Amino acid sequence: MTKYCISDLIIEIAAPEWVLHDNFKFFSCKNGNPDVYCKVKFEKRPGKPAAGVKIIAKTPGTLIFEYEKHIHNLSGDEHDIPCYTTASMDWSSYTMFIDPEYNNPNDDAIVQTVKEGIFVSLREAVIGRLAQKNGLIIHSSTILWQGRAIMFSAPSGTGKSTHAHLWQQLYNTPILDGDAAACRIIDGSPIVYGLPWCGTSGEFINQSAPLGAIVFLQQSKENSIVRLDFRESVLRLAARCFLLPWSNELMNQYLDTVQEITAETECFLLNCLPDFEAVELVKKCLQIT
Template structure:
């Protein structure tokens, strides 16, 4: 079994080495009791759930149901990787099933597909487990500035990576993660963590720092910044978190954590152009 320490959670994976994404290597660890155990099996998925189970969601692309305290996610067909997952109700154990036809480490194309599929599914595992550990994953570019993490959440294409790179160019600030970062409440303090899931940016660090500020980005024809009140901060932050909306229990935990992060952090709305002046506006607030 291989262990990884991600956002101070130990993820233990039982899987062939060739199936694990290279981004995970930076988070490898040897010691610590697991917070979540994941297993990968090359096995055919069931065609339908057993009779009498509780259906949570049923769409053309997926079926989610609960059976004996476990959450089953049955995808549309065998071509999905994984095509079937089973998670314990507390998200401590998680099993991925992949069609045996993909068990071919000698085919480079298949290896690439399998690695990406498992890697994406592992993020879902961490989303669920983090929710139970006072944490969320936030869609943002995050920099390290004066020993604090500064998050720039925004929808894809808004310019969050561009803004983070401007800080890097002007002030040589490290980029903690170019696309998503975890945030957990530790002893009453929000702490941000780099993650192996970094989108197309390719930028991530296995580091953490106290959260200094959250700056929501919005494209505009002129630069301006305002400090947000608690209610708007909560709404904007919840919109930028990766969630599992079909799980009512986890949603309550997400929202409690989002509210606590927003209450303990200065949050701003930056209407901006992609220029150095926008950076200077933020810098004056920090």
């Protein structure tokens, strides 16, 4: 079994070494009781649930239901990886089922497919467990500047990675994570963590820092920046989080954490061009706060 420390959660995984994504090795640890215990099983998934189980969500491709104090996620396709998962109600245990035909460490294509499938699925387990620990994952490109994490958040394609790289060029700021970062309330303060999940950017480091500010980006023909009030900050941050929206309980936990983060954090809206002037506008605001 292998242990990883991700956003100060100890993740223990019972799985063959060959199924684990290379990004995880940067988060390896040896000590600590697991916050999440994960298992990978190369077994045929069980059939559809018996009548009378509590259906949580149903789509043409997915069936999510509650049974014996576990959340069951049954994919519509047995060839999905994983095709079936179960999680305890507090997300402290998580099991992934994969069709036995994929248990082939000698086929490079299968190995890569299995690694990617498990990699994505484990993020769901971390999202669920973070919700129990006053945390969430924010879609953002995050830099480290003067000992603080500055998050640039926006829909894909808006330019958050470009803006982070402009900071890197001007001020040699490390990029904590190019696509997503975890944020947890620790002793009343938001702390940001780099994650192994970094999208196509390939940029992440296993570090953490206090949250300094969240800057929401919008493309514009000219640069301008405004400080957001609490209500607008909550609405914008909630829209940029990775959620499991089929659970009312989890949604309430997410929204509580969003409000705690924004209550403790300066949030800005940056209408911007992809240029150094936009960097200087943000820098000036950060120096004032």
